[in-house]
Amino acid sequence: MKLQEDTICALATAPGGAIGVIRVSGKEAFSITDRFFSKKTIEQESHTLHFGVFKDSEGKIIDEILISVMHEGKSYTGEASVEISCHASNYIQQQILRTLVLGGCRLAEAGEFTMRAFLNGKMDLSQAEAVADLIASESQHAHQLALNQMRGHFSSELKELREQLIHFASMVELELDFAEEDVEFADRGELRKLLGKVLDYIHKLIQSFELGNAIKHGIPVAIVGPPNTGKSTLLNQLLGEERAIVSDIAGTTRDTIEESINIDGIRFRLIDTAGIREEAEAIESIGIERSKQKIEQAKIVLVLVDVQQNEENILEVMRWARQLLEQFPQKKIFLIQNKTDVPFDQRAIDFQGITLHISAKTGAGIEELKQHLGESVLGEQSLEDRSIVSNARHLEALEKAKESLQRASDGIEQGISGDFIAMDIRQAMYHIGSITGDISNEDLLGNIFSKFCIGK
């Protein structure tokens, strides 16, 4: 954690493209820029744009640039800031950064702009964390979660929670002042009811983490089954459309999306599909061993069975699928009957999980499969009106808060002295406050912001 007195600079855009943006923030942002820019940013109004040339310390022109001027209190960081929009040549960007550093700037550390925004009160800690999540978001719901959090929905709920607890703690503490008189300002029954409500709410937030985490990081899906059941064809069916859409948009590269699909705004990560593509579909045993690792990593397992095969083979897959169902009650196991485009001997399939008929070849049933995948995550829930925890640090804080509040609740039941109860409540408030950064320390901040990219 370095001094906030420094004026910092960094490239905020990725290498490549047509335009590069260099951010400068801090007390000297204008005066340093003005040593090299052909106009005086220090004399300009906030939120104005200025075209001119940027020269190096020897007076040689580096580039023709456009500069955005933002005054103290009106910028992202809350500090005097300029953003330099230059041609996206590595050489030019390096020269501008070098010149700024020669002029007195320091290269920013990862997340330092956002950390300053936090330290200057432009956002709380959970909002700052949401900025990083927003940049990383790759699906509609991940984006929605991050956006809600960045815009302060979660923060305001936590604030309300804290206010309830403050009220609660004050009442108990007030009693302590009048301890000798043995009054009870806070009706113990009422208190326990109120605590129960808060506990319920926190419990719900904790429970939402599974969903939040799945939405944020994508839901791992394994496609398994004997050779020649059409795994690779199914994979292509699932990916096919998605790819075409993605490559429509300029600038997106296939590399960054791995093998993943978006269904209903949720990202499903297809595990180890390289293996599916590569495997020569050799006729060998059912491959339970080979699939084991994939299944363990997955939340959802698609077990493919080829309905055109002989009964013995089909029964073997069925036995295997039932075994998975038993062994992994936490996972969703889908039995996918493939190759149903050709007439087949319809057998009574005895399976407790979801059973679907598809033809990976013709695409029949794929939409239904996608629908089931989508529903298996969101169910009937709508994300719009809910607070969902997607950050492991927040989860930990909430679990600690819950523990303290549970202790307080138990304490009331056992008729324990008010000062102990108040202490537990204060501790819960501490943990909740750590989420929004009302309580923070350098280590915590360093840890959080070091995960950001540079330039943010």
Place this chain on the structure above:
Amino acid sequence: MKLQEDTICALATAPGGAIGVIRVSGKEAFSITDRFFSKKTIEQESHTLHFGVFKDSEGKIIDEILISVMHEGKSYTGEASVEISCHASNYIQQQILRTLVLGGCRLAEAGEFTMRAFLNGKMDLSQAEAVADLIASESQHAHQLALNQMRGHFSSELKELREQLIHFASMVELELDFAEEDVEFADRGELRKLLGKVLDYIHKLIQSFELGNAIKHGIPVAIVGPPNTGKSTLLNQLLGEERAIVSDIAGTTRDTIEESINIDGIRFRLIDTAGIREEAEAIESIGIERSKQKIEQAKIVLVLVDVQQNEENILEVMRWARQLLEQFPQKKIFLIQNKTDVPFDQRAIDFQGITLHISAKTGAGIEELKQHLGESVLGEQSLEDRSIVSNARHLEALEKAKESLQRASDGIEQGISGDFIAMDIRQAMYHIGSITGDISNEDLLGNIFSKFCIGK
């Protein structure tokens, strides 16, 4: 080539990073943006910045963004333009682009923003081409060439050239009007002298292409020599420092710089150094065959000889180096005597090219080698005050112009009729005009701008 009436949009930054910039340009830039933005850009002054939320067509918030407003005549393209600065999430960028397209924008083609700038008279064609060169520039001199060209140095010289030719042609054409009176307004001796001057100048420009091209694309260098002469150590010595500097700057990735070094602001591309790294330095024959391809691609060949080896080996390398010198008179062959840090039997080395003593291990002599590399390209010349052609299209046009002018000059000598001379001069003017785009057509423009990146 699509209609200029369309309002176009594109992502102007590379995927990744903290900030993404989406450009919108055209008649409807403000009205389309305003359907989705929380403020009215149409009511704002030019060169102002506005913070707000950008919503999709269903009214759902996509992101909190900063919008730059630039009025017609005051933007890069010369059209009404906005630049949307958003969080650099692929999802957000895609959603914003989709929303703009739903609102009536068209996704821009490669180079379309710059093409509009050209069509709207904001820059001429050679300046537009320089924009792409500027973005691609990776060394000081490549940057300098592109910047000079973008800022119009080359254009103004060509303009002057054309004016001289116009004057020239008018004089000859004037004579034609008075043909029956058999007057000579233009003294033929004066004319030929003037033409000779113009031809000289064009010839110099044509000759500058070799240097310009080398500066723009980097100079290919091959490191060759028998196994165990220290090729890999020399490579590391040459690259070492450079890398450290590059990785100092945030956002630059090793991948994009290949194996190249900057010396005196010139990029030297080290050919097939992967081979050098990988080769297990097995003791085998001198490897002429293996190096042949590398040598053919190179402009400069560094032949390494290990002075610690026995006389026979050294003589073999010398024979080989001399053979290269004869076979490739166009290339610069450096004989690099390595391992001179340990005392060695100083032999009279009979070599007509540049001979240097180094120790790749200790780094001795490396600076001198770099100095020789730098000088071998620039010589005594300074780039500052010269026009250097670095574009193959310009070279071709200049060669055609030279041809026409040479014909005119020969024609005068042979006493050919004025109308033929005037025609040749007009043709030369046509070719020179094609460089700056005074003369252009759709095919030419399509060809030039399709080489740009999207968003520029």
